[in-house]
Every structure is written in structure tokens, then in C-alpha cells.
Amino acid sequence: MALLRAILVRLLTTAITLFGVAVIVFVVIRVVPGNPIAMMLPPGATEADIARLQMQYGFDKSIFEQFTIWLSGVVQGDFGTSISLRQPVSLLVLNRLPATLELSIVALLIAVLIGGTMALVGTRFRDTGAEGAIDMGAGMALSIPDFLWGLVLILLFGVLWPVFHISGRISPSLDIDFTTNFYLFEALFRLRFDVLADLIGHMFMPAVALAIPLAAIIAQLLKQSLKETMHLDYVTLARTKGYAERTVITREALPNAILPTLTLVGVQFTFLIGGTVIIERLFSYEGLGNMAIDAVINRDLPLIQGIVILFALIFTLVNLVVDMMYVVLNPRLRHA
Amino acid sequence: MSGYLNIRNLSVSLRGGGPILRSVTLDVAAGQVHGLVGESGAGKSMIGKAVLGTLPRALQITAGEIWLDGQDLLKLSPGQRRHRIGATTALIPQDPLTALNPSRRIGPQITRRLVDILGWTKAAAEARALELLAEVDIPDPRRVMRTYPHELSGGMRQRILIASAFAAEPKLIIADEPTTALDVTVQKQILRLIAEMQARHGTALLFVTHDLGVVSKVCDSLSVLYAGKIVENARMRRFFMHPIHPYSAALLAATPTYTNPQGSLMPVPESVIETVEQEVTAHDRRWGRR
Ligand SMILES: Nc1ncnc2c1ncn2[C@@H]1O[C@H](COP(=O)(O)OP(=O)(O)O)[C@@H](O)[C@H]1O
Ligand SMILES: [Mg+2]
16 A cells, blocks of 8 residues: 555656646747747748748747647647657657667666776775775766767777777668667667677767766765675674675675665766767767757757657656665565 | 684784784683673774684784684685684674674575585575574574564574574684673573573683673683783683682672672772783883884
């Protein structure tokens, strides 16, 4: 019963959050200067042409009226039609979503792998030069934003030692007939390793650029948490049982040290997803973020609204997953 | 040198700081119970940690020998030493609430080391754990093996830790104030349980406590520690009939007879404190503040 209540409360707060986001976006993109209709018409269009289109898209009505019309469409699954691309927003957005999800998830996996390893190594060699080097590396990784890491990577692996693709998501020659837009997962599932290699070659640099700051945060937070856990009695007791330091860290300390870092990593992951907007642009990666920038340039109001709502939905889902993992990993909550 | 554990002139100090243990010498005979008494902060736990190899990083052993079954532990490599301790020695910790891993079930916390370190089969380890849990009067051991620590009371957890300590039939157990963190009502039961288990298994026991009344109940011999210095090593009966050192005598006088195991230490007279402090200073002057 308590669980059901918690889920209901959660759904309600999610709905309220999304509604708030919708209101803010709706108002903000209408008060900033820039006319979507003017952008789509050729130069020299008459006032009458503009007025006709304004009416067709409903921009002649008050913001409040526009919002109620938009909202009544949304509750039926209709997010309107993109002005610049002339297709339903929901279709455009859902077609691009898999690309961004794949990029974010791969970046997260890289960050967890690198950051986790650094934290474990730093704990194993705590209070030595190795820990100092890890702290220094993490500090450096954090003082440079993800898109600058992107540029550094382009210089390294695109120019100096060109082993990875600089732009795009897949080489056109390899574009097998995908049934879904989850290219990476589908190629893996269909065991098309040639395609997989090509996809990874494209994804490597944007994913690593996104992963570096998060890896640094994970390294620092998890190492701190591990070091504190290493002083606890049950860890000492495990040591007296004859376990090597390495085993004591991974088996006794790690499962408990993960918990306090989990929430923060969840928050940082939403930042990473936000970072895809610029990174996708930088690497001409065909994802949601890249589309968002085009939408803003074109003042494509329905499309901007759709993308922002989707990002907001992803953020709430990430938080939900983090909360659920917290319960699953913590036996004290599991039984409550 | 007789006995299972022989500590010889063990000195421990803070890295770049003053002494914590001052030339400690004590023996624990095989199958016997040796009490280690001293007020809080005297260094009792550090003696245990030095033996087990779990001294805090801020502390270091500066001199001495720790002989375990005829082998000086300090001459072994860290790996050899860890293995030797793991195979022969166990710890009953002070606080059962913090000594069990909160995210693992009770069962594996007892059985894993039997499998990993001592090479038992999983089935044998589980049978052994059930047997030991029954021996320490845990009701429904099969169910308890599947619970998490937070589902159990402090007394239950200490019973589990005792079962775990005896599971591999160690030759030596170090019990560091095993009842201090418990409710007064369960203290007596746990104390009796440890004594019974020790007698039944014939394990040598280094019993750390600040309570002389408890020592009188369970120990064959004892050491009195003050400020990291052994004030007196004695057989039990001789100590209670005829304590040699004035500090020992003062401790005895301050303990409300050993018919009352709940009795706690009363203040030791100023003059006696002065005497021991002088001895400690003399020791430091002779050996340097290492
Ligand atoms: N991690 C540590 N770093 C520095 N000093 C410590 C540390 N742990 C204990 N000490 C010092 O060692 C001395 C002995 O402590 P301990 O053996 O725990 O006393 P007790 O006899 O109460 O068990 C105390 O004076 C304490 O301040
Ligand atoms: Mg202590």
C-alpha cells in the first residue's frame, strides 16, 4: 500500500513538473524576439502571406489561448507540426530519441567504468602518489567542460592520429536496413560487427567527451566514500579473516560505498544528457540535441516545445531509476 | 617460550609522534584465557590490532616481536602474515552493530571466509555455520542465515559474531570488550557464552576489558596495562591474593568484589597514578620517545 501511494505521489509530481516546464518553455520562446513565420517564407513575401500563415499556426491568438490549444493536443498525443520540417513533432522527436539515448548510455557506461576504476585504484593506493595523481587527473578533467574535451579529442583522434570518425552517426555505405533507430543495440543484436565497429568509430569521441567530466566526479565521490567505509568495523573484521586488501575493497566496502554516490551520479547524468546538445552539434551527430539547435535557429516553436518536454521527461525518469536503484541496493530500504 | 601468543617488547607509536604502546610483553597460553585490563585509552585495542595486523595507518610498530605458534609475525611478509592470521586467529569485536556488513546476508558473512580462505566446500561451510549458530543459541538458524544485520538485535548480532569467530576452529581468539556495547541484561549471557565456547573448543583467548570483575570470572591469567605500559603480568589466583604493583592493588581495591560482575572501576588514588606516571616517564627517558 505504501508502495502504491509512493508511486502515485511520484506520478503526480512528475505531471506537475512537466506541466511547469511546458508553461515556462511556452511563454519564454514566445516572448524572445524572432518570428518563426518570417524565417520560413522567402524574402519579399507580402504582409498578407505572413498574416495567413500566422493564423494557420495560431500565432495570432493570445499566449494563453495558444497554450490551451497546444495542451489539448498534447493530452491526445499530438504535439503539433514542426514549422521548419513540416512533419508531426512527435514523429520527428521519437525518431531522433534513440540516437541520443544510445550516446548518453554509452557515455554513462564509459564514465562509470573509468571513474569506478580510478576510485578503486585510488582507494587501494590511498595516501600515496598514485592517489595524488588520480586526484590531479580528476581535477583537470573537471576544470574543462565537455565540449572542449570534444575539441581536444578531435585534435588528437581526428587530426593528429585520425582513427575515429569526426562526424555523423554511421557511414552511409553501411546503413543496413535498420528496423529501429537504436542502431547500436540493433547491430549488436543482429551480430553485424562490421556495422557495430563503424557505429563505435563514430560514437567514440562524442561519448568520451561527455564521459570525461562524469568519470572525474565518480572517481572523486566514490573514492571519498570508499575511504570512509574502509575505516568501518566490518571492513577491519574482514581484513582479520585473511582477505587481501583488493578483495576487502571490492567486496566489503564497495557495495556500501556506492549508495551515497548513487544519487549524485544520477544528477550528474542528467547534466550529461544536457551536454549532448552541444556535443551532438560539434560532431554532427544526428540526435535530439542537434535537432534542438536547428529548431531554435529556425524559431520552430512546436518542435522546441516537444524536445524540451521530452528532455524534461527523460530527466524525471533518470531520477526515478536512481531512486529505485537506491532501494534495490539498500537492504534496509528493501524491507521497509 | 611457552604459549600460543607471545608478545615481546612491542612498541607502537604515532607516525612522527609519541608512543602508544611501551615495550609490551605478554603471553597467552594455548587453550587458556588471558585478560587484558586497563582504563579506556590505555592501548588495549591497539595490542589486539597489532597482533591482527589492523593497526590504523597513523600508527606504526617501532620495536618488538609478536610470536604466534612459534613464528614471529613481524618477520613475515604482509601477505604471509595476513594468511597466517586468517587461518589461526579470529576477532570478536567490541560493537556488534557496526561489525557486520549491512548490505550482506548473515549466512555469507560466516561462510565466505571458510570457502575463500580455508578452501572448504560451500555445503560444508553452510553446515558448519548452521551448527555454530545453533551452538550460540540462535533460534531458527536457517532463517537467520538469510536475514540482514539490521533485522537483528545487538545481542543476536554478537552471538552471530561469536559463532563466526569460532567457525574455523581458530587457535586464538581476541575478544575486544565484547560486551561493552550491549545492554546490561545481555552482557552476562554473552560473557557466559564466550566462556562456554572457549572451554568447549579449547581456544586460547585474549580477553580485553576494562572490568576487573569480569576478568575474575573468566580468566586464567591477566595483564594490567596503563598508558601503553604493562604494569603487571600475573596468574589469576596470585593476582587476586597478592597484587605486586600498587596500581594493580588500587584497581582491585576499587573493584566492588568479584561477586559483582557489574562493578566498574572506581577512581584510583592520586599517589598511585603518580607512581605509574613516573614509571612511564622513566621508560620513555630510557628508550626515547619512539
Ligand atoms: N587512529 C588513531 N590514530 C591516532 N591515535 C590513535 C588512533 N586510534 C587510537 N589511538 C590512540 O591510541 C591510544 C590507545 O587506544 P586504544 O587501544 O583504542 O585504547 P583502549 O585501551 O581503550 O582500547 C589512545 O590514546 C588513542 O588516542
Ligand atoms: Mg578499546
